[in-house]
Structures are given as structure tokens and as C-alpha cells.
Amino acid sequence: MLHHLKDTLKIRYRQWRIAASLQRNDALGALHRAWGYVHATQLSGDYYEFGVYQGASLFNSWLSWRFFRNRLERSDSLPFERTGTVAEFLRHRPVFYAFDTYCGMPDNAEGEDTLATGSFQTSLELVRRRCAIAGLTEPTARFIPGLFAETADQIGAAPAAVVHIDCDLYASAVDALRVIRPRLVQGTVLLMDDYNLFRASNAHGERRALREFTESTGITVEPWFAYGPASQAFFCHL
Ligand SMILES: C[S@@+](CC[C@H](N)C(=O)[O-])C[C@H]1O[C@@H](n2cnc3c(N)ncnc32)[C@H](O)[C@@H]1O
Structure with a gap:
């Protein structure tokens, strides 16, 4: 009970402090910057997170998206009309x-x-509850339980604005x-949370x-910024 209360207060505090996220050099700061970029360049697309654990980066990502969305929708001081490209972007x-x-590392x-098998224990119920406290609920959130390789066909092919890969393991x-x-x-912004794990070895993770x-797809990635102890943001070039 006390634990739930502390968790709720922490999430509410994050909601209140979301505008200050740009000053952070961690995953929450990176997600905030990514959504700021998406709104600055009106890149229409969805958010894909691989490795959710207890939902912290997921609901913080949504809080950052909401912050920039509200600003674009509501501010009277922006120096442009919300008609053509901006109106189209806002429709999505x-x-x-x-x-x-949702049951630990495979x-x-x-x-x-x-990274041992079964570490990062969590449950879908817990993640749903924490996201709901922040204001993120289905159908805006789509929870896909199971192994990435076995669940991909459960979703359509909507373009990605931000991709957050936070699953530690090479495979x-x-x-x-x-x-x-x-x-x-x-x-597309590609955030690789564990990019420099395994002592930054190119042969791991x-x-x-x-x-x-x-190498195999011909898609190139351009380093954007480093964040946290071992993370790297990229732009994808197609
Ligand atoms: C470091 S945690 C994610 C942390 C999370 N982004 C946060 O903000 O707290 C890594 C997660 O990746 C998940 N994971 C790793 N490999 C997976 C796979 N092949 N399929 C599904 N989940 C996987 C694990 O279950 C674990 O919850």
C-alpha cells in the first residue's frame, strides 16, 4: 500500500516536471529531445519500445509527446499557422x-x-497500472506481451517516429x-539504450x-547524441 502510494507520487511528480526533461542527460531526457525533434520537423509516426520492464520509459515517453503536442496545439505565440503541414501532422x-x-529476461x-534469465521481473498488470497513473491508457498504448520475434505479426506496418530499443541482449x-x-x-529516431554495454565492444550486444x-540492409544510422552511462541516439537514413 505504502509502496503504491510512493510510486503514484513519483509518477505525478514526473508529470509536473516533464518540461524540465530537456536538461537531463539520461533516457528520459533523450526521449524528451526525440519528441521535441519530431514536433520541430513534423515527423508523423508511432512510438515503438522494445524492453518495457515496469513501464518508466514508456509512460515518460508519452508524457514528453503530450508536452510537445499541447504546445503545438495550444500556443498562441508560435509564428506560423496550423493549417497545411502542421495540421496534417497534428491529425496523427x-x-x-x-x-x-512482461515476465523477465528471456x-x-x-x-x-x-542480464540473467528471469531478471527484470514485472507484470503487465503493474505496467498498465503505472501507465494509467501517468495518463497513458489503451488504445493509445498497445501492450504486446511475448518474445519480440514471436509477436511482430500482431501489429500493422505504421511508420515509426521514435524507436526505443532497451533490451540489453544481442539476440x-x-x-x-x-x-x-x-x-x-x-x-526516424533510434534510441539504443544499451549501445555501450559489454565495454563498448563491436562484437557484442x-x-x-x-x-x-x-551492413545487411543498407540502411544507415547517423549518431545524434550520447546519453546516460551507455546509450546512444541515432537518426535513420533511408
Ligand atoms: C532493461 S529492461 C527495460 C527497461 C525499461 N525500458 C525501463 O524504462 O525501465 C529490459 C527488458 O527487455 C525485455 N526483453 C529482453 N529481450 C526480450 C525479448 N527478446 N522479447 C521480449 N522482451 C525482451 C526484458 O523482459 C526486460 O523487461
């Missing part, structure tokens, strides 16, 4: 796709204690990139998965 309300097993051979990053490939467009992905 992104879906927030949330992929996870079997893996990484050999890392912190999972390969699967996430395979799922997202047909949804990438020019300028998300680094290896992204390197192989770009």
Missing part, C-alpha cells in the same frame, strides 16, 4: 507500442549476472531491429546487432 495521434515478455547466453536487439525495419522512415543490421 501516435500509438505507443510496448513490447516485452533465456540468453550473454553470461552476465545483471533480442537483432529481433527488435528485424521487427522495426519495415517501419523505419527517413529521420546492441552494437553488434546494429552494425550487422546496417
Whole structure:
């Protein structure tokens, strides 16, 4: 009970402080910057998160989207009309796709204690509840429980504005990139949360998965900014 109350207060505090996220050099700051860019450039598309755990980055991403959306919809001081390109952009309300097993890390051979099978225990019920406190509910949120490789056919092919890959494991990053490939467009933001894990080795983890992905697809990625202890943001070029 006390735990739920503390959690609710923390989420409410985040709602209140969302505008200050741009000053942060962590995942929440990166998500905020990504949505700021999406609104500045009117890149229509959805949000895809691979690795949700207890939902923190998911609902914070939505809070950041809402912040920039409200600003574009409501501000009287913006120096342009909301008719042509802006009106068209505003017509699209992104879906927030949330992929996870919702029962912990899958079997893996990484050999890392912190990534052991079954770690990151959570439940879909808990994530739904936390997102709802922030204001993110279905159908804006689409929870996709199961392994990335086995659930991809549950969603359509809507373009991606922001992709957040936060699944630590090489094999999972390969699967996430395979799922997202047909949804990438020019300028899609790709956030790789664990890019520099495994001592920044190009032969491991998300680094290896992204390197192989770009080599095999011809899609290029341009480093945008580094954030947090081991994360990297990219722009996709098609
Ligand atoms: C580091 S946590 C995600 C943290 C989350 N983004 C946050 O803000 O707290 C990694 C998550 O990736 C999920 N995951 C890893 N590989 C997966 C796979 N192949 N399919 C589904 N979920 C996977 C795990 O279940 C775990 O919840």
C-alpha cells in the first residue's frame, strides 16, 4: 500500500516536471529531445519500445509527446499557422507500442549476472497500472506481451517516429531491429539504450546487432547524441 502510494507520487511528480526533461542527460531526457525533434520537423509516426520492464520509459515517453503536442496545439505565440503541414501532422495521434515478455529476461547466453534469465521481473498488470497513473491508457498504448520475434505479426506496418530499443541482449536487439525495419522512415529516431554495454565492444550486444543490421540492409544510422552511462541516439537514413 505504502509502496503504491510512493510510486503514484513519483509518477505525478514526473508529470509536473516533464518540461524540465530537456536538461537531463539520461533516457528520459533523450526521449524528451526525440519528441521535441519530431514536433520541430513534423515527423508523423508511432512510438515503438522494445524492453518495457515496469513501464518508466514508456509512460515518460508519452508524457514528453503530450508536452510537445499541447504546445503545438495550444500556443498562441508560435509564428506560423496550423493549417497545411502542421495540421496534417497534428491529425496523427501516435500509438505507443510496448513490447516485452512482461515476465523477465528471456533465456540468453550473454553470461552476465545483471542480464540473467528471469531478471527484470514485472507484470503487465503493474505496467498498465503505472501507465494509467501517468495518463497513458489503451488504445493509445498497445501492450504486446511475448518474445519480440514471436509477436511482430500482431501489429500493422505504421511508420515509426521514435524507436526505443532497451533490451540489453544481442539476440533480442537483432529481433527488435528485424521487427522495426519495415517501419523505419527517413529521420526516424533510434534510441539504443544499451549501445555501450559489454565495454563498448563491436562484437557484442546492441552494437553488434546494429552494425550487422546496417551492413545487411543498407540502411544507415547517423549518431545524434550520447546519453546516460551507455546509450546512444541515432537518426535513420533511408
Ligand atoms: C532493461 S529492461 C527495460 C527497461 C525499461 N525500458 C525501463 O524504462 O525501465 C529490459 C527488458 O527487455 C525485455 N526483453 C529482453 N529481450 C526480450 C525479448 N527478446 N522479447 C521480449 N522482451 C525482451 C526484458 O523482459 C526486460 O523487461
